[in-house]
Amino acid sequence: MKKKNISITLNTEKREISVLPNELLINVIREELGLTGTKCGCGMGQCGSCTVLIDGAPVLSCLTLALSVDGAEITTIEGLESPDGTLDRLQESFIDNSAIQCGFCTPGMVLMGSDLLTKNPSPTEDEIRAHIKGNICRCTGYYGIVRAIKNAALR
Amino acid sequence: MEGKMTKTRILMQEFDYHSPTTLEEALSLLDEHGDEAKVMAGGTDLLVQMKQEVIAPKYLINIRNIQDLSMIEHGKDLKVGAVVLLNDALHFIRGDKRFRALSDALESLAEVQVRNMGTLGGNLCNASPAADSAPPLLVYNAKVKLASAGGERTLPLEDFFKDVNRTDLANGEMMIEIILPYPEEGTGGAFMKTKRVGADISKISCAISVRRERDICLSSKIAFGSVAKVPIRIKAAEKALRKEKVTETLLLKIGELIMSEINPISDIRSTAEYRREMAKVLFLDVFDLAWQRAGDNE
Numbered sequence: 441m442k443k444k445n446i447s448i449t450l451n452t453e454k455r456e457i458s459v460l461p462n463e464l465l466i467n468v469i470r471e472e473l474g475l476t477g478t479k480c481g482c483g484m485g486q487c488g489s490c491t492v493l494i495d496g497a498p499v500l501s502c503l504t505l506a507l508s509v510d511g512a513e514i515t516t517i518e519g520l521e522s523p524d525g526t527l528d529r530l531q532e533s534f535i536d537n538s539a540i541q542c543g544f545c546t547p548g549m550v551l552m553g554s555d556l557l558t559k560n561p562s563p564t565e566d567e568i569r570a571h572i573k574g575n576i577c578r579c580t581g582y583y584g585i586v587r588a589i590k591n592a593a594l595r
Numbered sequence: 596m597e598g599k600m601t602k603t604r605i606l607m608q609e610f611d612y613h614s615p616t617t618l619e620e621a622l623s624l625l626d627e628h629g630d631e632a633k634v635m636a637g638g639t640d641l642l643v644q645m646k647q648e649v650i651a652p653k654y655l656i657n658i659r660n661i662q663d664l665s666m667i668e669h670g671k672d673l674k675v676g677a678v679v680l681l682n683d684a685l686h687f688i689r690g691d692k693r694f695r696a697l698s699d700a701l702e703s704l705a706e707v708q709v710r711n712m713g714t715l716g717g718n719l720c721n722a723s724p725a726a727d728s729a730p731p732l733l734v735y736n737a738k739v740k741l742a743s744a745g746g747e748r749t750l751p752l753e754d755f756f757k758d759v760n761r762t763d764l765a766n767g768e769m770m771i772e773i774i775l776p777y778p779e780e781g782t783g784g785a786f787m788k789t790k791r792v793g794a795d796i797s798k799i800s801c802a803i804s805v806r807r808e809r810d811i812c813l814s815s816k817i818a819f820g821s822v823a824k825v826p827i828r829i830k831a832a833e834k835a836l837r838k839e840k841v842t843e844t845l846l847l848k849i850g851e852l853i854m855s856e857i858n859p860i861s862d863i864r865s866t867a868e869y870r871r872e873m874a875k876v877l878f879l880d881v882f883d884l885a886w887q888r889a890g891d892n893e
Contacts, residue, residue, distance in 0.1 A: 441609050441610070441611070444612075461609075461610055461611065461612035461655070462606045462607075462608060462609060462610065463606075464605065464606055467604070467605060480604050482603065483602075483603025483604045483646065484603050484643050484646065484647075485639055485643060485708075485709060486794075488706070488708060491708055497682075497711040498707055498708045498711060499708050499711050499712050500639070500708045500709065500712065502603070502604075503637075503638050503639055503642045503643065503712070504638065504712070505606075505612065505638065505642070505655075505657075507612050507614070507657075508614070508638075508657055508659065510614075552707065552708075555707070569793070570793070571707055573706050573792070573793030573794040574705065574706025574707060574708050574709065574793075574794045575706075
């Protein structure tokens with residue numbers, strides 16, 4: 441296997457990196473690019489903790505080959521806050537609504553909430569639950585997370 | 596997900612990766628590498644199987660960048676390119692009264708993230724008996740177009756599935772299109788599945804398309820997933836409903852008939868007994884909804 445150069449836009453910054461064919465996007469993000477907000481939970485596409493946005497669409501980075509995102513725009517949880525450090529309304533809402541315990545599912549949940557609100561500015565509880573059904577939380581029982589997303593819509 | 600658990604954080608296997616932008620390039624690569632190559636679209640089944648060491652392709656051919664395979668359009672039939680994303684297919688047909696069973700199924704398939712990666716072609720070619728898109732495509736008489744360096748062929752979807760994770764694809768062949776003929780007037784369709792949690796693979800799933808004239812069932816197509824080695828149509832049940840007046844007694848009888856026609860197994864998601872009992876319940880629920888929708892479409 442040979443390394444190949446790819447260029448990506450990561451949280452609005454252009455980056456050039458060199459990757460092997462079998463490198464997964466999640467590991468490139470966490471290790472080569474040093475952004476550890478994205479988590480590896482199950483590694484098989486069932487827990488959603490590895491969620492990132494590729495060209496604006498939420499996908500699972502544990503099942504994405506780095507080579508396949510050459511030329512793409514990638515947004516991780518770190519990219520959600522403003523350049524001056526102001527938190528996104530969803531991040532504020534998660535804090536205010538006790539939606540975080542261990543925090544492991546949080547980046548994925550926040551990104552999915554953000555994705556939902558761009559498409560549906562005032563979702564019902566059912567719509568929220570359907571949108572996050574690929575993200576597992578072992579701590580909160582989901583109630584605070586659903587409330588956080590619902591309330592973020594009102595901010 | 597069956598298969599022994601190994602490392603899932605990294606992909607240990609080594610392979611060469613290609614990302615053709617034309618169908619010709621892809622077919623030429625497939626022709627060259629034969630059974631050492633695997634076509635990859637979303638990778639949501641393929642990469643899991645590679646991580647579990649169930650398969651070990653030496654060449655991965657990423658077909659996501661082939662524009663010609665990403666088209667979805669109305670014409671003489673509804674044509675869906677094999678690489679159309681599940682979410683794009685869902686948005687295209689959502690609200691279309693003619694394909695409710697398929698939109699129900701796509702809505703229930705996995706979750707948003709997987710539907711932004713996975714494709715209809717991939718769901719069919721992976722050929723899990725639990726593939727959610729299969730029962731609705733079967734009841735809509737879908738056909739699939741396959742291509743190789745040597746040419747193309749089209750076959751009915753029901754001839755495509757051969758066994759668990761096995762299809763009629765020959766070495767060097769790949770799926771390029773799914774063709775859905777438009778259902779006739781007065782047809783209604785529905786799909787439901789039972790599962791453990793929201794984003795789960797089905798314990799059992801059912802799709803029905805029924806053609807109705809007042810209280811007579813002119814014809815029906817009934818398909819189940821997760822009750823046999825492949826997604827199947829229950830033709831004995833379809834025959835028993837044909838041109839009959841729909842009554843509760845008849846439907847209960849058909850439910851019992853379906854229970855005797857299927858061959859479910861016990862696995863990590865459910866038991867053979869539960870699946871058999873639920874087949875009747877699911878049939879009644881799905882038929883009820885499809886029947887109502889057929890009435891609205893008359």
